[in-house]
Amino acid sequence: APSVEELEAAIGDKKLFLVYQPQLDLESGSIIGVEALVRWQDSERGVLYPDSFIPLAEQSGLMVPMTWCILELALKQQAEWQAMGWKLDIAINVPAELVKAESVLQTFDQLTRKHHSALDRITLELTESAGIECLAYARHVLEALLERGCQLALDDFGTGYSSMIQLHRLPFSKLKIDRSFVSLIDQDQAAHAITLSIIDLGKRLGLTVIAEGIETQAQQRLLREAKCPLGQGYFISRPLTAEAFNAWFSHRM
Ligand code: G
Ligand code: G
Ligand code: MN
Ligand code: NA
Numbered sequence: 001a002p003s004v005e006e007l008e009a010a011i012g013d014k015k016l017f018l019v020y021q022p023q024l025d026l027e028s029g030s031i032i033g034v035e036a037l038v039r040w041q042d043s044e045r046g047v048l049y050p051d052s053f054i055p056l057a058e059q060s061g062l063m064v065p066m067t068w069c070i071l072e073l074a075l076k077q078q079a080e081w082q083a084m085g086w087k088l089d090i091a092i093n094v095p096a097e098l099v100k101a102e103s104v105l106q107t108f109d110q111l112t113r114k115h116h117s118a119l120d121r122i123t124l125e126l127t128e129s130a131g132i133e134c135l136a137y138a139r140h141v142l143e144a145l146l147e148r149g150c151q152l153a154l155d156d157f158g159t160g161y162s163s164m165i166q167l168h169r170l171p172f173s174k175l176k177i178d179r180s181f182v183s184l185i186d187q188d189q190a191a192h193a194i195t196l197s198i199i200d201l202g203k204r205l206g207l208t209v210i211a212e213g214i215e216t217q218a219q220q221r222l223l224r225e226a227k228c229p230l231g232q233g234y235f236i237s238r239p240l241t242a243e244a245f246n247a248w249f250s251h252r253m
Contacts, residue, residue: 002042002053011062011069015041018073019239022249023089023210023232026224027080030165031249033089033121034074036064036074037239063095068107075115075122075241082118086249091123091153096132099141108145120149123174127155127162133172153210157198167205170202175202182233184216187225 002010010016020138040048057063068090076235078090098104112119122146132138142152153174154161158181167175177198184191195211204207214233223231240248 002040002045002056003054006042006061007053007056007060007062007066010040010042011066012075013071016066016069016073017041017241018070018077019241020077020090020245021232022034022237022245023091023230024222024236025099026228026231031088031252032092033123034231034245035093035125035239036077036089037093038070044075048188059096059211063097066196067092067098068111071108072111072115075111075117077202078117079082079115080242084246087118087121088122089121089127091151093155094124094126096126096128096138099126099132099138100135104141105144120151123151123153125153125155126170126172127175145168146171149210158194175205175207175209176208177209177228179233181218181224182211182213183207183215184218185222192222194226195223198225199226209249 003017017029017039019039021033021038021064023033023035024030030228038050040053041049046215048251055064057066074090074092078088081088111117112122146152151173153176154162154166154170154173155174155176156173156178158178163246166172175198179196181191181195185195186192191194199209208230209228210230210232212232214220214231214235216224216235220231220235237248
């Protein structure tokens with residue numbers, strides 16, 4: 001298993017890279033953006049997946065520096081797409097620690113200015129907001145990000161960490177339906193009913209709903225019929241390297 005020192009070096013030496021999973025407008029069929037997912041290119045071990053180093057980052061206080069590194073990689077890529085004439089939203093996964101960090105807004109502003117980022121095309125996806133909901137500071141940070149035009153998504157909705165209480169207490173603008181429901185909607189009546197209710201809940205709260213984990217055509221069709229605005233999943237595309245995404249997207253346009 002990788003050590004803390006190796007992870008620290010990987011963050012510093014930019015050995016982390018991002019893959020991008022397309023997000024689809026289910027009604028129009030156009031690609032509106034991507035979710036960025038982190039990978040670690042290790043010289044000896046090959047490509048490492050987040051499950052093998054995020055717990056280590058959490059234990060060693062490296063989540064915040066790692067997330068800034070990820071945000072910067074994402075903003076650089078988005079600027080490249082912008083220069084190619086591609087306007088794509090980019091979503092990154094943000095841990096609760098980042099929202100609690102002291103200079104979060106200064107660092108965020110510094111990075112987005114440096115890359116001339118369009119703030120309204122950045123989504124921050126939060127899952128484990130357990131523990132931040134009672135902090136006035138976290139609310140202040142999230143509200144300030146929304147004022148800048150960013151989107152805030154509650155990720156993995158329907159699982160233990162992402163519950164109604166989070167939705168009620170924090171100012172989200174997007175809701176991601178967890179793939180454990182989405183990937184069963186064409187087989188399981190309860191999963192279908194739960195998914196429809198989440199879509200309805202999102203609409204009532206004025207949130208943009210995105211279904212993650214779409215794996216079949218039947219699932220995509222059912223979501224479209226249910227007027228779920230956005231979708232993501234292996235049926236649309238697996239997460240792709242920047243190079244593979246560029247080829248895929250130019251072919252598709
Ligand atoms: O593709 P996938 O194996 O990337 O991701 C596995 C898990 O790791 C998911 O829960 C996903 O949200 C998380 N994850 C992927 N990329 C990132 C990232 O850049 N930052 C954080 N904090 N979590 C990530
Ligand atoms: O927790 P988060 O939603 O950020 O994690 C995204 C994770 O879901 C990544 O590991 C990504 O590779 C994975 N993923 C994306 N699409 C699908 C899908 O259609 N099916 C499954 N099983 N996993 C998916
Ligand atoms: Mn996510
Ligand atoms: Na998710």
